[in-house]
Amino acid sequence: MEDQLEGLTIIFTEFYYWVTIVFMFLIHLGFMMYEAGYARRKNVQHTVLKNVLLIPLVTITFFFFGWWIYNSSITTGPFLYGEWTESLPQGIPWNELMAPNMQDRINGVFWAAFLLFSWTAASIVSGAIIERARIAGFLIIAVMLGSVTWIIDAAWGWHPSGWMVQIMGYHDAYASGVIHAIAGGTALGVLIVLGPRIGKFGPGGLIRRILPHNIWMTCLGLFMIYTGFWGFYVACNIPILDVGGESGSFFSATNIYLMPTTLSAITFNFLTSLAGGLLAGYLVSRGDLFWTFSGGLAGIIAASAGNDLYHPMLAFVVAMVGTSIAYLGHNFVERRFKIDDVVGAVAVHGYAGVFGVVIAGFLLWGYPAAAPVEEGVAWFTTPEGWPAINPVGNTLGALIMFGVLGFIPGYLMAKLVNAFGLLRVPASVEAAGLDAHDVGDVYPYLPQRDTLFEIAEREAALEAVRAGNGRGAAREEVRR
Numbered sequence: 236m237e238d239q240l241e242g243l244t245i246i247f248t249e250f251y252y253w254v255t256i257v258f259m260f261l262i263h264l265g266f267m268m269y270e271a272g273y274a275r276r277k278n279v280q281h282t283v284l285k286n287v288l289l290i291p292l293v294t295i296t297f298f299f300f301g302w303w304i305y306n307s308s309i310t311t312g313p314f315l316y317g318e319w320t321e322s323l324p325q326g327i328p329w330n331e332l333m334a335p336n337m338q339d340r341i342n343g344v345f346w347a348a349f350l351l352f353s354w355t356a357a358s359i360v361s362g363a364i365i366e367r368a369r370i371a372g373f374l375i376i377a378v379m380l381g382s383v384t385w386i387i388d389a390a391w392g393w394h395p396s397g398w399m400v401q402i403m404g405y406h407d408a409y410a411s412g413v414i415h416a417i418a419g420g421t422a423l424g425v426l427i428v429l430g431p432r433i434g435k436f437g438p439g440g441l442i443r444r445i446l447p448h449n450i451w452m453t454c455l456g457l458f459m460i461y462t463g464f465w466g467f468y469v470a471c472n473i474p475i476l477d478v479g480g481e482s483g484s485f486f487s488a489t490n491i492y493l494m495p496t497t498l499s500a501i502t503f504n505f506l507t508s509l510a511g512g513l514l515a516g517y518l519v520s521r522g523d524l525f526w527t528f529s530g531g532l533a534g535i536i537a538a539s540a541g542n543d544l545y546h547p548m549l550a551f552v553v554a555m556v557g558t559s560i561a562y563l564g565h566n567f568v569e570r571r572f573k574i575d576d577v578v579g580a581v582a583v584h585g586y587a588g589v590f591g592v593v594i595a596g597f598l599l600w601g602y603p604a605a606a607p608v609e610e611g612v613a614w615f616t617t618p619e620g621w622p623a624i625n626p627v628g629n630t631l632g633a634l635i636m637f638g639v640l641g642f643i644p645g646y647l648m649a650k651l652v653n654a655f656g657l658l659r660v661p662a663s664v665e666a667a668g669l670d671a672h673d674v675g676d677v678y679p680y681l682p683q684r685d686t687l688f689e690i691a692e693r694e695a696a697l698e699a700v701r702a703g704n705g706r707g708a709a710r711e712e713v714r715r
C-alpha cells in the first residue's frame with residue numbers, strides 16, 4: 236500500500252465484502268427453515284440434512300475448480316471475442332493467493348461471496364424436490380449447479396469483461412437470471428425426471444393440496460431470505476471506485492459491471508420491489524399466506540436485473556407484474572403438465588427471473604452495459620461506442636440462463652442420476668416418510684395422526700408396489 240488513503244480503501248473494501256458474507260449466511264438459514272416448515276412431519280429431518288450437506292460439498296468443489304472455471308471462462312462462449320486462457324492466479328487452488336497472504340487481501344472474500352451465491356443456487360433446487368428425492372442424487376446436482384453451470388454464466392454475464400456483456404449488452408445487476416433463472420431452469424429439468432409426490436395428482440385432473448407441517452416456520456424462513464438477500468445486493472456492488480476517467484476523479488459505488496450507482500438507489504429499489512411483490516402475492520393468491528410471502532421474494536427477483544438504475548416506483552411495478560407472472564405460471568404448469576414443484580421454486584426464481592431480465596432490456600434500453608474491452612464487437616452501442624443494454628441481448632441472455640445453462644444440464648444430469656437409481660426414494664419409503672428409515676419423527680412426543688391424504692398416499696404406494704412386484708411383494712409391504 237503506497238499511502239494511507241490507498242490502504243484505507245483496500246481494508247475498507249475487504250471488510251465490506253466480509254460483512255456481506257455474514258449477512259448472506261441468513262439466506263441459507265432461511266432456505267433451511269422455509270423447506271423444513273413446508274415439508275410434512277415425516278420428512279423434516281431428511282429435508283434439513285439435504286439442505287445442509289450441500290454446504291461442505293459445494294464449498295470444497297468450488298475451492299478446487301469452481302473459482303478456476305469463473306476466472307478462466309470470462310471471454311469464452313458461442314460468440315468469442317477472446318480466447319480460453321490460463322486462469323488468473325487467484326483461480327488456481329494451489330496458488331498462494333488461495334491461502335492467507337499479505338499481498339492480496341480481496342481474493343478470499345470475493346471467493347466466499349461467490350461461494351455463498353453457489354449455495355443459494357443449489358438451495359433453490361432443493362426446495363422444489365423435497366419429500367421424494369434421495370440426498371445422494373441431489374448433492375450430485377448441487378455440485379453441477381453450484382460449482383459448474385452457474386459460475387459459467389456468472390463469468391459470461393456477470394463480469395464487466397464477460398462476452399455476453401461485451402457483445403450482447405447483457406445487464407443483470409442483482410442476478411435475476413445469473414442465479415435465479417438458471418436455478419429455476421435446473422429445478423424444472425430435475426422435476427420432469429423426478430416426477431410428482433405420490434398422491435399429489437388424482438383422477439380427472441384432481442390436484443391435491445399437500446399442507447405444510449409448520450407454515451409459521453416457512454414464513455419466518457422467507458423473512459430470513461429477505462434479510463440475507465439485502466446482504467446479497469450489497470455484495471453485488473464495489474463500495475468505492477474512481478470512475479472519473481479522463482475527466483478527473485469521481486468516486487462512486489458501482490454495480491458488478493463497474494458502472495456507477497449508489498447504495499441509496501439499491502436501498503430504495505430493494506424495499507419497493509419487496510413491497511410490490513408482497514402486495515401482488517396477496518392480491519393474486521387471494522390472501523394465501525405462503526404465496527404472499529413468496530410474492531415478496533418473487534418481486535425482489537423480478538426487479539433485481541435493473542434495480543441499480545430503476546426509479547423506485549418502476550421497481551415496485553416490475554415486482555408486482557413479475558410476482559403475478561410467477562403465481563399464474565406456477566398454477567398453469569402444475570395443472571397442465573402435472574409438475575409437482577413443492578415450494579414454487581421454478582416460478583418464484585425461474586419465471587420471475589426470466590421476466591426480470593427480459594423487461595430490464597426494454598426499460599434500460601440504451602444505457603451503457605460496461606466499459607468496452609475491445610472495439611467493434613458489441614451488437615448495440617451507446618453514442619460513445621460502449622456496449623449498450625438492449626432487449627435482444629437480455630432476451631437471448633434469459634434463454635441462455637434458464638434454458639441452455641439451466642434446464643438442459645438439469646434434465647440431463649437428473650436422467651443420468653436416475654439411471655443409477657440415485658434420484659428418487661422407493662414408493663414404500665416415500666409413503667412411510669423419509670425420516671422413518673433412519674431417524675424417526677422430528678416430534679417424537681407428539682401424537683401422529685394420519686390425515687386422509689396420508690392414507691390415500693399409502694394406498695397409492697401399495698398399488699405402485701403391486702404393479703411393479705406382484706401381490707406377494709405387496710403383502711410383504713403391508714406386513715412392514
